[in-house]
Amino acid sequence: MQKFDSIRPFYDAEVNENIKSSLNHPMMKAIMNFTFPELADDIWKEQLRRTFSIRDFQCNFIYQALQKVLEKSSDGLSTSGFEKLEKNTAYLFVSNHRDIILDTSLLNACLFENGLVMTASAIGDNLVKRDFMNTLAKLNRNFLVKRGLSPREMLMSSKLMSEYIGQLLLRENRSVWIAQREGRTKDGNDATNPGILKMLSMASDEKNVMTYFKKIKIVPVSISYEYDPTDALKMPQLLAEANDEVYIKEKNEDFMTLLSGIIGQKKHIHIHVCDVIDKELDEVEAEFDSSNKQVQAVAKLIDDAILKSYKLWPTNYIAFDLLHKTDKFKTYYTDNEKSLFERRLEMKIDENNLQMVESFLAMYANPVVNKSKYNNAN
Numbered sequence: 027m028q029k030f031d032s033i034r035p036f037y038d039a040e041v042n043e044n045i046k047s048s049l050n051h052p053m054m055k056a057i058m059n060f061t062f063p064e065l066a067d068d069i070w071k072e073q074l075r076r077t078f079s080i081r082d083f084q085c086n087f088i089y090q091a092l093q094k095v096l097e098k099s100s101d102g103l104s105t106s107g108f109e110k111l112e113k114n115t116a117y118l119f120v121s122n123h124r125d126i127i128l129d130t131s132l133l134n135a136c137l138f139e140n141g142l143v144m145t146a147s148a149i150g151d152n153l154v155k156r157d158f159m160n161t162l163a164k165l166n167r168n169f170l171v172k173r174g175l176s177p178r179e180m181l182m183s184s185k186l187m188s189e190y191i192g193q194l195l196l197r198e199n200r201s202v203w204i205a206q207r208e209g210r211t212k213d214g215n216d217a218t219n220p221g222i223l224k225m226l227s228m229a230s231d232e233k234n235v236m237t238y239f240k241k242i243k244i245v246p247v248s249i250s251y252e253y254d255p256t257d258a259l260k261m262p263q264l265l266a267e268a269n270d271e272v273y274i275k276e277k278n279e280d281f282m283t284l285l286s287g288i289i290g291q292k293k294h295i296h297i298h299v300c301d302v303i304d305k306e307l308d309e310v311e312a313e314f315d316s317s318n319k320q321v322q323a324v325a326k327l328i329d330d331a332i333l334k335s336y337k338l339w340p341t342n343y344i345a346f347d348l349l350h351k352t353d354k355f356k357t358y359y360t361d362n363e364k365s366l367f368e369r370r371l372e373m374k375i376d377e378n379n380l381q382m383v384e385s386f387l388a389m390y391a392n393p394v395v396n397k398s399k400y401n402n403a404n
Contacts, residue, residue, distance in 0.1 A: 030190045033170040035146060035163070038079040044161050045074050045083065051158050061091040080167050085138060088166055092135050095128075099255070100292040103132060107299035107335070108140045111245070116143055116199045117302070118191070118226070121247035122216035122332050123205035125256065126153060127288060129249055130203045131166075136297055137201070145203040146194050148187075171208075184225040192229035195242050203247075206328060212260040213385070214392030216248075216332055218325040227321070236311040236320060239303070244324075246300040246331035250393070252339035255290025257389060258374035261382055296337035303327055334400045336393055341367055345390030355394070 036044060048054050049071050058070045077083050096103055111117065123129055130147040137144045149168040154160040163170075169190060172183045194200040204226075207219040223239075230238035254260075303324070310323045340359035344367045347355055375382050 030169075030186070030193070033172070033187065033190060035167045035169055036080065036165060041080055041083060041165060042075075042078045044165060045077055048158060048161050049074060053158050053162075057091060058087075061087065061094050080165060081144075083165050084134065084144065084167070088131065089135055089138060092131050095288055096295075099289055101252070101294050103136075103295045103297070104337075105136050105297050105299075107301075108136055108142070110301060111140070111142050111299065113141055114143065114199070115243070116195045116201045117243045117245045118195060119145060119201065119203045119245050119247045119299070120206050120218065120222070120328055121203060122249060122336075123207065123210045124249060124251055124254060126210065128292075129205075132249070132295065132297060133203060133247060143199065143201045145201040147203040148205065150208075185228045188225050188228035191226060192242070206246075206332070210256075210260075212263060212389065214389040215396065216329070216336070216393075218328045218332075220321045220325045223321045223324055227317075234311060235317055236307040236324075239324060240307055244303045244328070246303070246328045246335075248298045248300065248332040248335040248337070250296050250337045250339065252293035252295070252341050253291050253370070254389065255288075255292050257386060260389065261375060261385060293341075294339060298335040298337065300331040300335055303331070330400070333393075333396045336397055338394060338397060340364075342390050342394045344368075345387045346394045349384065349387040349391045 055067065058065075058067070058074075062070050073086070077086065119133060121129055121133065130145065134144045134147075144167070146167045146169055148171050149163055150173050151170045152173045154163045154168075154170070169187075171187065172179075175183055191202050191204070194202050204222065206222060207217065208222075211217075226242070227235045227238060232238040232241070306327050307324070310320050310327070314320045314323055338358075340363040343355035343358040344364050347353055348368075348371075371377070371383070371386060375386050377383055
């Protein structure tokens with residue numbers, strides 16, 4: 027068994043065989059009928075049979091599926107910053123994380139449209155327990171992040187993943203997407219876990235980890251949804267945590283969240299890719315002598331970049347004003363936008379549960395608070 031076989035996506039040589047084995051799966055039929063409603067099943071099946079690489083699968087099928095998702099469940103995707111990236115160059119995209127599948131899929135669609143290197147993307151193995159989902163993830167160039175391990179297993183798993191990410195970036199010239207923390211942000215507070223950076227540094231062959239971070243070209247990514255399609259689904263966990271209770275997921279919760287993220291209404295979406303963190307690493311190295319403090323400083327650099335470039339929508343300002351019983355931001359939204367948001371609140375959650383209402387509003391309002399620390403919420 028090769029070193030990375032337990033976590034890597036398929037090699038191109040394995041793609042066709044795995045597509046053929048999934049052709050008659052009901053979920054493959056559902057995806058293809060959604061993406062190509064005008065095509066008879068035997069036509070898209072024949073097209074899939076002639077697919078021999080991940081790139082072909084992504085460009086001819088996944089990209090098309092994503093366009094349908096945007097058409098049916100959003101008011102469009104806008105972008106900024108992609109013109110600063112260089113073609114044929116691998117980057118490590120460290121992103122805030124709001125939606126299981128869409129965050130990385132949308133980024134890859136933008137990279138594809140801009141003629142840039144698409145990513146291999148981290149995905150928790152808890153999301154691909156079903157055979158078909160595992161196959162689909164590997165066809166879409168996802169690599170597995172092992173969850174629920176003992177401390178010793180976690181250390182070994184982190185080292186393997188770090189080495190694999192290093193291999194992709196530095197030897198295969200393949201960009202990588204990774205979330206800034208384990209799991210999605212559920213309260214609207216996007217923050218980088220320094221543990222992610224410590225994991226990345228495990229593969230360093232440099233005396234100083236800042237030199238390694240320069241080599242792997244860290245690019246923070248800020249993604250913002252006007253409506254979070256899974257907002258109400260995040261409530262039970264937020265309430266449990268607020269009450270210091272242990273939260274236990276329902277059996278199919280991850281899958282239902284994944285599905286809701288794809289088909290739920292998102293209105294506008296914006297993705298901004300920030301500048302490569304480069305010269306700032308020299309400053310970090312000069313200022314801090316311990317690697318722990320250096321890693322924390324880099325985490326803050328990523329946070330600053332993501333929060334500064336986060337696009338605030340009317341929903342964020344409305345939620346802030348409702349939560350704080352103010353009209354401070356009323357010039358940022360219309361009466362109609364406010365009534366639509368209040369209607370969503372009414373339909374999604376129990377308005378008699380004040381804690382739930384506050385959690386729901388805070389999820390949308392916190393980005394306003396966080397961004398206002400940088401530039402007065404503009």
